[in-house]
Amino acid sequence: MEARLDIIGTVHSPLTDLASCPKQYSEGAPEAVIEIHADYATALSALQPGNDLLVFTWLHKADRDTLMVHPRGNPDVPMKGVFATRSPDRPNPIGLHHVRILAIDGTRIRVDRLEALDQTPVVDLKPIATETPGRENWGAGISPAVGDEFRRICRAGWERGLLSGFNGNVSMRIGDTIIITRSGAAKGFLQPGDLTTVDLATGRTTGPGKASTETAVHLEIYRNQPEAHAIVHTHPAHLLAYAVRKGDSIIDLPLYEAAAYQKLLTRVPAIEPGTPALGEAVGKAAQTHKAVFMKNHGLVCWGPTLVAALALNEELDTIAKLKLLAE
Incomplete structure (x- = not known):
């Protein structure tokens, strides 16, 4: 033959x-x-x-x-x-x-x-087959592989105490589309129906349901930082506790790792969550830093992948934890 x-x-x-x-x-x-x-x-x-x-x-x-x-x-x-x-x-x-x-x-x-x-x-x-029996339908434009990736990352963030209850939000940019967690989604137990899509240019939700209330932050980071392909926004307990106690998120800790990761972090003042003003401030800060601490609110990190963005959140929260323990 x-x-x-x-x-x-x-x-x-x-x-x-x-x-x-x-x-x-x-x-x-x-x-x-x-x-x-x-x-x-x-x-x-x-x-x-x-x-x-x-x-x-x-x-x-x-x-x-x-x-x-x-x-x-x-x-x-x-x-x-x-x-x-x-x-x-x-x-x-x-x-x-x-x-x-x-x-x-x-x-x-x-x-x-x-x-x-x-x-x-x-x-x-x-x-890669999306109609195979047992594969879940995460919604139009969201492949099972992407849905599974979101679920793994959100579960990992929940297990580490970075995402609790309904707080925080996670997104990924694919071309001109953002896939983002929906408002009210319990991140530790993410399931089909908890993700939606948003058009990067217009900010219009193109998928089912309501996108995260912090969508403006995600949009402005992607618009201002072309290297950002994934974003994880958490409310890290140790970093927030340190900021409340000291009035600042910049941590003076005599460790080589702490110095390296602190260089990636900047901060913006207290701005009402969910507002265009907060999105604009974070987007501008993301031009030069991979991690932005939002005073009285939380931490948002971007990276090439969801894993990288979550890991940076974890590194910075661990530094705050070490500082609190040292004191």
Whole structure:
């Protein structure tokens, strides 16, 4: 039987050097564009931003004669057969990449992280199934993978005492859309129906229900800080207690870690929660700092992922806890 493989598109990426190309998307892979050939344009129907996608590429610079490799090119690791590794060098060099769609413009698909060189041929796209029995429906434009990610982060924040009851809010930016927790959602027990979507440009809620009362803060951070892809706003008990006791959120603690994380923190004065004024103040502060303490209110941190944003909240609250214990 003859096997035929057709190239359906091409990767456009800032990655041009094989030696410096990340081996996995989690190792600093950049945003990229997958341009699908015009003949296959209709096959893109129903794909939308927020979808998680499997991209199959043809690793055109691979060595197809290789059968044994040192994993990750490390000569200190014993050799293995390529079928027991993810090595790009193999008889049929098909690459498999997990990406999230940020935007679609005609036949150009912008994705969040793709560990493939510029001009790498694309051979197929497959959505990660959202209709599989047992998969939950988090709402239009919110994939099960994104919903699960929110639930894990909110649960982790609740378990650490950073999110309690109905307070705090969490969001993620995907292209021109923000996915954010709904007003009144119990973060420790997040479930389908507790998330909604907001248009970044207009601030209009495009999903079901009412978005968080602090949506203005999230919008202004995303508008002012292009590197922000996720935001976690908490009411950290130790940092708030320290601020009430000392009248300030800046902590003088003789620890190297404390000094490093304090550099990421700034503060804004007491402004009524849920107001445009608070959003504008925090958005401006987020241009230069990853963490903003809102006096008499709480802490908001941004990062490339929800994990990074939550972790920064935790680091700063732990510093406050250590200071309180030391005193």
